[in-house]
Amino acid sequence: MRAAVADIGTSSSHLLIAEAQAGGYRVLDTLKLRTMLGECLDAAGNLTPEGEDRLAHALTQFAELARGAGVSEVRVYATSALREAPNGSAVAERMLERTGLYPTIISGKREGELTYLGVGQSVELGADNVVLDLGGGSLEFVRGDRLPSEVLSLPLGSIRMTLGYVPDGVGSSKQTEKLRGAVQRALGPHLARFAARPSTDSVQTQFLLSSGTAEAAAEAIAALRGERVANVNGFSFTLSELHDLLERIRKTKPAARAKIAGIERRLGTIVAGLATLHTALEMLGAQRITVSAGALREGMLVEELSRLSAFTQSLSPRQRSVLSSAERYGVNLAHAQQVAELSRQLFDSLAPYTVFPPEARSLLTAAAALHESGQIVAQSSHHKHSAYLIRHAGLAGFSPREIELIAQIARYHRKSPPKPSHSEFMALAGPDQKTVSRLAAILRVADGLDRAHSGSAQIRELSPHKAGWRLRVTGATPLDLAGAAAKADLWQKEFGPLSIEEN
Template identity: 35%
Template sequence: MKRLAAIDIGSNSVRLMVVAVERGGGYRLLDEEKAQVRLGEGLVQSGALSDAAQERALEALARMLEIARSLEADTVRAVATAAVRTASNGPAFVARVRETLGLDVEVVSEIEEGRLAFTGAAASFDLPGRTAVIDIGGGSVEIVRAADGQIESITSLPLGAVVLTDRIGTADPPAREDLRAVRRHVRESLRGAFGEDPEPVTVMIGSGGTATSLAAVVAAAAGDDYASVHGRELSLSDVVHVYAQLKSLTLEQRRAVPGVPDYRADIIVAGALVVREAMAVLRCNRFLVNTRGIREGLVLETIARATGRRKGADPSAAIVRFGKRCRFDQRHAEHVNELALSLFDSMADESLTADDRRLLETAAMLHDVGYFVGYEKHHRHSCHLLTYADLPGHSPRDMAVVAAVARYHRGGLPKARHEEFARLSPTDRDTVSKLGGILRLADGFDRGRVGRVRSVTLERRDDRVTVTADGDADLHVELYGAREKADLLEKAFGVRVRISGA
């Protein structure tokens, strides 16, 4: 691959980025193009993409493919987000694009959309401490929270600028009561996702047209050039003041505000409201603008795939690198992993495979990475970090299983109301319960975290299992820890477990 064209089909706009691929996984920007097609227009009311919106999108895509061809792009990758993802006729639209233009469009999930936004942000900004990346589209808002560059959570909410503009209504300027109702809806949605007292973030990095337009308005008011606002910093006060200004103006008056693009004047109030509320709920005072967003993440991910940089990576080395970034206790992790694999080899039944053993190894090595986020409920933090970890050799399904196994190394047993467990297939739930039971017991055998248990042997007779630990010192603490954590293995395998020392 020498030249790549990346196309982001959003609810409000379609954007193209054409790059020349360079050695080492970098790129050189050749051209960019965008078109405001309002693909998500009327979607809230009808649940479907309108014929007119589809025609606008097809016309824009045809033009962008021409640009890509003129720049000799040998690879074209297109993704669609919220509008196509949620529309009842989204699959039909994707098929129509393929038949009409010969372009295959990937409809990405909310998690993948957030991951791409984060990848794009991480390429341009340092992400120290607790940060958030927010991508404000037309149909949805993705908010990615991270700790020192490691994704902790990805949240997608139907709070896009086009969707909320439809909720605000047609009064011009917007009616106060309508704005109050929408603001209440946005804040309740954010609090429902993040709780009443979420961890504050030090900086929020915003992408999408709303972010760039807000920055342009602030720059213009300060007498600065607003042709390029990449990296511009806004305070919460800046956002509050711009929102207060714009919400009181008519559509025509907003179009006359320096920095507000004509095509965004009708939805900028809703977009500004989302940024204001997100910063308030997450107690953030700094907002940095990323003008590239998802499409840069798409470019970087595609280059990584095509150049084989990820394919050639050593999965085991990548696991250790991830653990070190999360400051894990490598000695404890390796010891628990050794014990867990020994238990697996003795305990596994016909339902467990060699691939399940590989996933157990990943979960065992990384089960404690949640300490990186906080001591309390660290098993849940481990689950979140691993859900969004991008490890070579591990598919999204693999990581969902690994995350759930790590989540159950301590704390409560799997329950249908646990989101990370409920979203798995029935087969994967059984696998998680069994692997989680093995990991839980192995972790119990290193209760003191000093590796006193050298080895374990397991004997299984019908529904009775005896696990014998061998070590150099007094194993009282370790045996107690194992007995306390044998519950999930007993439940998952339908056995009674006896723990003893050699």
Template identity: 30%
Template sequence: MKGKKKIGATGRIVAFIDIGTNSVRMLVVRFNPNHSYSVLSRQKQQARLGEGEFDDDVITPEAIDRACMVCRKFVELAKTFGAEEFVAVATSAAREATNQNILLERFREEVQIDVRVISGLEEARLIYLGVASGMHLGEKQAFFIDIGGGSTEISLGGQQQFTLLESFRLGAIRLTGMFLADNPPGPVRPDQYRVIQQYVRNAIIHTVQKIKNQKIDLAVGSSGSIMNLADIAAKALHPEGSLPAGVLTCRDLKKIVEILCSLPLEERRKVPGINPERADIIIAGAVILETFMKELALDSITTTGRGLQDGLLMDYLSRMEDFPLFGTLSPRERSVLQLGRSCGINEAHARNVTRLALEIFDSAKDVKLHEYGDNERELLEYAAFLHDIGSFISFTNHHAHSYYIIKNSELLGFDQKEIDMMANIARFHRKKKPRKKRLDLPDFADHEQGTVLVLAMFVRLAESLDRSHAGLVQHAEFVRAEKNEIVLDIIAETDCQLEIWGAEAEQRAFEKVFGRHLKIEVIAPSSVNREDTNDEDTLPVPLAAAKKNGPAR
């Protein structure tokens, strides 16, 4: 796709950091010039970011201190490998915290990394990517489950595509705090266990009903809790090695639960195979896994060390040249196209506005009007495609409806900051002029808000140049930039007076954003020595793919 990341002639080293509710994990990878990659380091350290949070949705200062210390050490380690880029995400604990901004600011100030807080469904998608990409499934369909400290993510799918993603507020730390906080040193009574099990069953009942009729050839567990339960089964129940490595049966899981529940915490820490640091939360994790296995009639589950951090790597690879994933459409392209079509957008107009917006963006960069790169260009592309999506609700104030729909949609492949940027770009494609004080981006830095203003201005111009929805303007590009003025050439075969008026109406807003007067010149195609690029192969990727492949599924 256009705007894909490039490795460069000397390669590139990237660190992927997963800040979970219980542990922080890091993967350091070298991307080689020949489009291969090598894993340089894998690290994991318990930080218990979510400990004590779930009663009032506030991460404790002590937990923030621990997480920052672990991340700082990981970043220092990654830099010894030569890491020049850090891709960091936070999950359930940060997702639900009312003091999320404090946490993210601490990471920026003390660790020097920008952390993205991802949604539950995005977490499930990334886990699926990370796990499925490391397995040979062939034609099999697998059930994937990851039990974290604050949430549990599941997915259903094959080698290349998922058919279901779900995220539940069920986690080992969360349920321990809810049901076992009063007697952590003692054994867990059978009636206590049943209460937790019923709670989990109630939470997953609707999803279980959807899955029960689906074909499941294999169950895969990817979390530390599941792997530790498998280790206990192997060492406590099958010390002779009769059980295949990394496999946990439902029968063995039930036996393990009985053993663990019968012991006080200090004795639990001594069970063969157990990770002592998990002894206080392992029972809650076992409840979640056992309930899923019983409800879905899963006889066994295979464990894997792959997970979210590997999904971050796969997602990164999908945006690099010569690393195609999932065929023609990426998850981002697919989710944008599906959202647009589900709301019945005018695709011809959306394609024209997107094409013009990208021409304006590219030519503005050529004349040094901005220095943005591939990431900003990609967000502009998707925001332009979805700018009119609010018409699904009502044409009146549809720009405001577009903002609401984009901001509140589960756009897979995007983090919340990117979604907020696209929502604000769409919001200001008409009516009120874009101003920083009007943006709904309170947690964005000044330069990030400035980026949104610039991209919104490009969409306003592109929208104006297809005001009649007739595709009259073939091309638009900035051709000259002077100290006080910049010239925009409009190339059209027929009269496009409405479009010219529309663009001229944006001159004042343009001057506010860029500090220069916008001069508009209309040129006939016959006087321009250039090839016509308005074909399927050079349309923005999701649009070209949409034309070639039909409706997204």
């Protein structure tokens, strides 16, 4: 089982492709591109056409590498740069049109939670951990034990702080003092949530850093100690050593700073980045800090592989036959899993009010898993190709009648709903026609709710409302909401009007 994830930051965009293994995963390929979206913002904060071109170029390369590794789609999350850009959502939709990948814009809280998950894959977490993740636009703070419990995102990223306080990259005393004041004002109201707690015999607060700036600091401090380290993951240093490194860099002429190990690739932002981290750690009462190489994308990967694993393990023997066919046809399993789960939730909410045959839920799950299998033939009319492939896939455990119903449910997941002019549909018995139409109606809405292929939409409630239904969802992207609304036509015919609310 393989997955590909990418995170789009203010300075860099990263791709990670890996394969699940017992107890973890094996990295197959990585790619880091210096997209520098933070440089491509206009006066209103919108991403400029140049920024869009940089992003499109990166996403195109990511998609090509993923396909070469046998992964049909890349899960892409965008952080501060697009999150704060007024045109961020519009840019994401244009990226889907240009590259086939949709960068889902995630909140600072979600970013922190995923980063914590990634850190936990790289270093040993204790009973009380505080993670600081410094990006180009924001600084995330996360506290937890095995799982995160407190998350905070502040606009204190290294590029933002450089532009605001150290634009020349020099780092004079006056510049760093102003920067320290800004960090203190921003973090001060939240100290109680993330400060070091009194140590006991069993619990001591562990501070961890995850970012390129933190790794650069670790490499530089190791060199100053005279130590040679092949990998800085798990490397620890004291707050005093971090302070000494910052002062050493500040007192070294900019032209000579490149000779300091580890910082040569971050000369423009290193002073602001280190000063921000040092100020925050000092405020929190940290004495020793450990660096984690795992961060957001590693957390994304763990979550993605966990989703796929849960999906496959929950299947019945005959649904495993469906999964085998989906893999053979190169189906995007992450999207298939999301659509199948949303379909089942919609079905379960309708079941108390609507009569379905006993096998309906299983047929719907199979159709959801295979609804895009026809894309292996062609994108155009892939719903028709899906129906053909399902009929000839040799699905085990299903009768010929059930296979035909699965094929037709998948066939009607997009484009035209069933019509009297469709001979294959008209050849079905009356009750089977009703089953196909109703289950296809559910599948269409579920597929629309993952139009962005972000996997983020969750159903909170489906309930009768006036003459129809009210669907409340959370986590849906604007593209998901538009997709569900556009595909609710058959639902309205079968069950009545559907209103969709995001909250």
